[in-house]
Amino acid sequence: MKIRIWRITRLCTLSTLPALAFSVLIAMSAHQAQAQEAGDHQYTSEAVEAGSQVYTQQCALCHGPQGALVDGINLSIGQFRTVQSDTDLRQVIGEGAGEGRMPAFSLRAEELNGVIAFIRAGFDPEGEAVKIGDPIRGKTLFEGEGQCADCHRVRGVGPRTAPDLSNIGAIRTPASLQRNILDPATALLPINRPVRLVTRNEETIVGRRLNEDTYTVQIIDSQERLRSLKKTDLVSYEISDEPSKQPTTMSSDEVADVIGYLLTLRGLE
C-alpha cells in the first residue's frame, strides 16, 4: 500500500486540524436543480427544485442536509428501511414511521411530489448527467488495466485492503462514483483514511480506518485483519490525508464503462 502524504496526529489527544483547511463545501441548494426533461424522467426539474425547498424546511433537521443522518437510511442514494416504491415514500411522509420517531407531515400534493422527486434525484440533479457506459467492458477494465481489483474486492474475489465494492451500486450515485474515480483524494470519506500506527512493542501497522473514538481506533490492516487498538498502547498514530489510489488514467469512455459496471454491483446476486 502506497502512502503518500501523512498528517501527524498528536498521540492520545484529538487531531484538531482546522476543519476548513481541507473541507469541501457541500451546499445543499435549491438552485442547483438542473433542468431535466419531463420525457426522460418521471419528475420535472420544477418538482425537484420545489422538493429541495420542502426537504430543507421539513426534513433536513432530522435527516440532515445529505439525507444520511438517520441510521439505516440514506435518502440521497435511495437506501431506506422499509420504503421501496414512491407510494411507500408517500405513505411514510404522510403517516410517520418508526414507532413515532418520525412524525406525520401534512404536505400539499405538489410538495409531497416534489420531495419525492428530490429524493429520487439523489439530492444531486446533476447526477443524471453522468455518462454511464457498458458494464461488460467496465468489468474487464475494473479487473484489468483500470487496476481497481488490485485493491478492491467484489463478490468474494480480490483483496480487502480497500473497501469491498460488492454493494457499491446500491449505495452510491453515478456522480459519486465518478468523483471517486477521477478525484479520489477529494472524494475519500474521512473515516476511510489510511492510517499508520506504531505500538509500544514497536509493531508498525498499516491499514484503513474503520472507526475511531476518544480512546480506541478500529482498522483493517494490510494483512486483512480486523484490529482494535488502544491509543494508550500507541507511540505513533498517523492519518493520511489521501487515499492510496491515484486519479485514474483511463479515458472518459472507459470511466463511463467502469461506472456502468459498478452500478450493477448491488449486493447478493
Place this chain on the structure above:
Amino acid sequence: MKLVNKFGTIGIALCICLAATNTSAQVPYERILNAADEPENWLTYNGGYKSQRYSQLDQITPENVSDLKLQWTLQNQVFGAWQSNPIVVDGIMYITERPNSVMAVDAITGRVFWKYRHVPAENALICCGANNRGVAVLDDKVFMGTLDARLIALDRITGNALWDVEVGDVDLAYSVTMAPLVIKDKVIVGVGGGEFGIRGYVAAYDAETGEEAWKTYTIPGPGEPNHDSWEGDDWEHGGAPVWITGSFDPKLNLTYWGVGNPGPDWNAGQRPGDNLYSDSVIALDADSGELKWYFQFTPNDAYDYDAVQVPVLADIVWRGTPRKIMMWANRNGYFYVLDRVTGEFLEGKPYVTVNWSSGLDENGRPIPTPQPEGMPTFPGNQGGTNWYPPSFSPRTGLFYFSAWQDYATIYRPEESEYQPGRAFLGGGFSVLAPAPGAPTIGIGRTNPINNWTNEVGFASLKAMDPQTGEEVWSYDQFDVSDSGMLTTASDLLFTGGREGYFHAIDARSGDLLWNVNLGGQIVMAPVTFSVDGVQYVSVISGHALSTFALPN
C-alpha cells in the same frame, strides 16, 4: 406443599406492601427547598433550585471510583434518544420513557413498581425527537408535561392520573418536553414549538387541581414593554419557546428561565428588531409570573442560538465582593456571568471559535459580524453548547459543561410564510463536510461508527472559572457530546458523550480517573443518590439506564 408456597408468597407480598406504605414519606415544598440537605435524594431535574447538579455525597471518591460495579440496568422499551433525567425520592426513582410514560422504579434493584402511559395526540409535532426529559414531584404527586402540550399529575404511589390539563394548543404545534419545576404550591412548565411559529410562554399550575395560576408570554404583546422589539405582526409567530427547566432563588422569589430562538429560525431579516425575549434569560416573580428583568444573549438571532441552557445559580465572592450570580454557557459560543438580582452583565467571553460576533460590549450585547453568504458560521446550528445540563461545584468554584469545538454551519436564509402546524424555519442550512457526501454531525447519534469523524467538530468538556470567564482545563472527546454533568463533594465529575463512555473525571485537574463503555449515546446528565448508606450513580446510555455503586 404447593398450597403452602402460594400462601407463603402472598404473605410476603402483603408485608412488603405495608412496609412501602409506611415509608412513603411526603415531599413537601420545604424538602425541595432544602434539597441540598438531603443528598440521598435527587428531588428536582437539576438536583435543587440552584441547578448546580452538585451532590454532597462523597462515598465514591477519586481513589475508589475505579471499583464501581454495575448494580442494575433498566432497558427502555422504546427506541430513540433517551434524554430523561431521573428523580429519586426515598429509594424510589421516577423516570420517563418516550413518548410520555412514567415509571416508578426501585432504586436498589431497578425493578419497576408501576408504569403510566400517556398516548400523545397523533398530530403532536416535535422538531427534534419525541423527547421527554423527566418529571417533577411534590407531596404525593408526580408531574409530567407531554408532547401534545398537556400537564399530567399522577399519584406517586399508585401511578394513577389525578388531573390532566392543557398547557398549549397541539394543533398549533405547542408541546412540552421539559421536566416541570415545582415552586411552593405550583407546577411550572414552558412550551416547545420554536420551529413551528408558536408564541412561547412559561405557565404555572396549581399542584392540587391543575388550574392555571399564571402565564407569562416570552414575546410581549401590544402595549407591553419591549413589544416594539418586533415589527408588525411578527410577534404573533415569533417562537421564543421555553423547553428546558428553569431555576429558583427563594430569597429573591425569582424563577429564571432560558428562552429559545425567534422564528423563523434562520431568516433574521424577516423579523427586524431585537425580538425580545427570544434568546434571553427571564426572571419572573414566582407567585405572579411577573417579569422582573431580562438579559438577551443574541438579539435578532439568525443562527438558532436558543438560550435554553439551565440557569446555574451560585452565591460566591466574585472578584472580592459577595454576589448572587448566574452562570451561563450559551449556545451562541459565549460564557456569561450575570448578577441574578438585577440581570446586570458582569462578564462574558467566547469559549469556542465564534465568528458571528466580534465580542460583547460593556453591557454584554454582542457586536454582530455576519458571515458572507456561503461561508461557515461558528459555532454551528447545534451551538457551542445546547440544552445539556452543566454543573457548578462550590468546592472547586468551577462551572462544567459540554462544548462542541470546531463546529460550523452555513446558513441560507429564505423568506417563509407562517402556516399553522407547519415548520417555520426561514430557509435552510448546510454544513462543512470533509468530502462530498461525507456524513456530518446530526442532532443525535444512531450509528455505532463515527463516520463523520472529529473533522466536523468534537466534544470538549470545559471547566470554566466564573471569576475570569475563562477555561481552566478541558477534556476532549473524538465525537461531540450532548452529555450533562454531575459533580460531587469528593471532587468527582461524572459525564458521558455520544461514544457511550461513562467517565469519572477529577473535577480539579480534569484527569480521567475511570471510564466504562456503556455502548450507547449518553445524552443527559448522570445523577447520584444513596439508599441505606450506599451511594449510587445512575446514567442513561442508549436505551439503558445503568446504576453503579461500590462493592460492599
